[in-house]
Amino acid sequence: NAGVTQTPKFRVLKTGQSMTLLCAQDMNHEYMYWYRQDPGMGLRLIHYSVGEGTTAKGEVPDGYNVSRLKKQNFLLGLESAAPSQTSVYFCASSYSPPPANTEAFFGQGTRLTVV
Amino acid sequence: GNSVTQMEGPVTLSEEAFLTINCTYTATGYPSLFWYVQYPGEGLQLLLKATKADDKGSNKGFEATYRKETTSFHLEKGSVQVSDSAVYFCALLTGGGTSYGKLTFGQGTILTVHP
Numbered sequence: 001n002a003g004v005t006q007t008p009k010f011r012v013l014k015t016g017q018s019m020t021l022l023c024a025q026d027m028n029h030e031y032m033y034w035y036r037q038d039p040g041m042g043l044r045l046i047h048y049s050v051g052e053g054t055t056a057k058g059e060v061p062d063g064y065n066v067s068r069l070k071k072q073n074f075l076l077g078l079e080s081a082a083p084s085q086t087s088v089y090f091c092a093s094s095y096s097p098p099p100a101n102t103e104a105f106f107g108q109g110t111r112l113t114v115v
Numbered sequence: 116g117n118s119v120t121q122m123e124g125p126v127t128l129s130e131e132a133f134l135t136i137n138c139t140y141t142a143t144g145y146p147s148l149f150w151y152v153q154y155p156g157e158g159l160q161l162l163l164k165a166t167k168a169d170d171k172g173s174n175k176g177f178e179a180t181y182r183k184e185t186t187s188f189h190l191e192k193g194s195v196q197v198s199d200s201a202v203y204f205c206a207l208l209t210g211g212g213t214s215y216g217k218l219t220f221g222q223g224t225i226l227t228v229h230p
Contacts, residue, residue, distance in 0.1 A: 042222035106158035
């Protein structure tokens with residue numbers, strides 16, 4: 001069972017470079033999320049999607065863009081990377097939010113360093 | 116907006132000690148509450164959940180009770196093992212308004228268990 005797969009797992013970028021993180025899920029989930037994890041700050045929601053073709057901003061959306069062209073994929077883009085975007089990025093998906101309150105499944109994470 | 120506050124860590128215990136990790140929340144409506152665990156180098160996994168007041172979630176010897184009157188969801192385990200060493204995250208999910216579908220996390224508590 002693949003579940004939620006993130007690529008790449010590690011990346012080093014120079015300031016100003018761009019990149020796209022890919023998240024793929026094979027569980028036919030409607031909801032997908034991108035979080036960043038920083039020491040002492042838990043997970044903060046960057047963007048999320050409630051279905052194919054839809055996206056919405058989370059808590060910390062600045063500097064990031066997302067797209068959900070296919071239901072199984074959720075892409076996170078950094079147009080011009082900054083050192084403040086050094087973090088571990090997690091993708092998650094779930095079948096539905098309330099009232100079903102189903103479990104969110106997480107990928108293994110992408111460790112991004114911007115120098 | 117929604118928020119989750121966890122006790123400060125790190126927490127260091129000896130094997131077979133009793134564990135409590137405090138979690139309190141602020142939310143509109145009637146949230147569902149979760150504990151997620153992150154083992155070293157891995158993504159987050161759901162540990163347990165509770166979807167309404169007075170519900171008790173339990174799994175792998177861990178328990179947490181949804182206390183609406185104190186807005187709390189404290190995690191407990193009677194006898195910890197070295198294999199329980201991980202980062203624990205409290206989280207909530209609400210069903211209404213602008214927070215629909217968003218999973219909000221606490222900052223995480225690092226637990227280290229020594230033999």
